[in-house]
Amino acid sequence: MGIAEQITTQAGRTGLAGLLADPKSAVVGLDFDGTLAPIVADPERARAHPGVVPALGALAPLVGAVVVVTGRPAATAAAYGGFVGAPGLEHLTVLGHYGAERWDARSNAVTAAPPPPGVAAVRAELPALLRELGVPEGTFTEDKERALAVHTRRAPEPDALLEHLRGPLDALARRHGLVVEPGRMVLELRPPGVDKGVALRGFLAERDAGPVLFAGDDLGDLAAYAEVDARRAAGHPGLLVCSGPVTGEPPVAELADRADLVVAGPAGVVDLLDGLAELLTR
Numbered sequence: 001m002g003i004a005e006q007i008t009t010q011a012g013r014t015g016l017a018g019l020l021a022d023p024k025s026a027v028v029g030l031d032f033d034g035t036l037a038p039i040v041a042d043p044e045r046a047r048a049h050p051g052v053v054p055a056l057g058a059l060a061p062l063v064g065a066v067v068v069v070t071g072r073p074a075a076t077a078a079a080y081g082g083f084v085g086a087p088g089l090e091h092l093t094v095l096g097h098y099g100a101e102r103w104d105a106r107s108n109a110v111t112a113a114p115p116p117p118g119v120a121a122v123r124a125e126l127p128a129l130l131r132e133l134g135v136p137e138g139t140f141t142e143d144k145e146r147a148l149a150v151h152t153r154r155a156p157e158p159d160a161l162l163e164h165l166r167g168p169l170d171a172l173a174r175r176h177g178l179v180v181e182p183g184r185m186v187l188e189l190r191p192p193g194v195d196k197g198v199a200l201r202g203f204l205a206e207r208d209a210g211p212v213l214f215a216g217d218d219l220g221d222l223a224a225y226a227e228v229d230a231r232r233a234a235g236h237p238g239l240l241v242c243s244g245p246v247t248g249e250p251p252v253a254e255l256a257d258r259a260d261l262v263v264a265g266p267a268g269v270v271d272l273l274d275g276l277a278e279l280l281t282r
């Protein structure tokens with residue numbers, strides 16, 4: 001089935017038409033985990049689907065810009081994505097830590113402000129809190145330098161555990177000026193003030209962008225969806241893509257319900273990017 005046939009909303013059809021009519025001012029925004037990289041139990045083993053680099057390498061020269069907007073550190077997403085030095089991706093940007101970091105392919109360098117002191121305080125207190133809460137084996141903390149993510153995917157009953165941890169982690173985060181970002185079997189304690197909507201808005205303004213496609217899979221992507229929606233209300237075409245889970249867990253309803261089309265995980269996203277490049281080269 002072609003892209004147009006998969007779109008279920010009028011706004012999405014308008015978004016695709018706008019993108020095809022004016023590709024050089026279009027921006028393609030993509031989340032990383034669950035969208036470009038299949039979900040795996042160990043975050044350090046996540047890698048982009050093998051079709052991602054060729055698909056983006058073909059698409060990027062045809063559109064205004066491609067940007068990856070992720071909760072990962074920017075350099076981690078660039079490395080796990082296989083983006084460093086990839087042909088066709090010489091102008092790729094990765095906005096990491098929900099926009100607090102930026103990696104540009106051209107310089108292969110990351111720019112970021114230093115993390116606020118609350119991160120170090122949370123790092124110091126988190127192990128004792130998790131012990132007090134009696135978390136089961138399989139629970140683990142990913143230290144991302146400017147944020148700490150508590151994962152439950154490898155624990156028994158991961159969703160119930162997430163609920164159990166939510167209140168105490170929220171209190172710890174607030175005590176040190178951080179916020180809790182919930183995700184798929186993860187609670188992330190991170191500095192406030194930036195989210196994927198703010199990050200995307202800044203990038204679009206910098207590029208004087210027209211049409212926007214954004215693809216995501218998790219709650220952290222809702223802010224970027226809201227930004228595309230706000231632009232649509234102001235007359236800019238936009239296309240919202242949900243990368244549906246292929247891991248057996250239910251889709252994130254808040255995202256799937258608002259998407260113009262739902263595809264089957266990173267493999268479906270690759271097909272979409274390939275299809276778009278094909279439409280733009282016809």
Ligand SMILES: O=P(O)(O)OC[C@H]1O[C@H](O[C@H]2O[C@H](CO)[C@@H](O)[C@H](O)[C@H]2O)[C@H](O)[C@@H](O)[C@@H]1O
Binds near residue numbers: 034069071
């Ligand atoms: O904004 P994203 O690119 O989607 O990153 C959000 C978080 O993704 C990672 O966790 C998720 O993927 C893991 C690897 O597949 C999986 O094990 C975990 O259950 C998912 O929640 C990452 O580890 C976090 O640091 C990111 O914030």
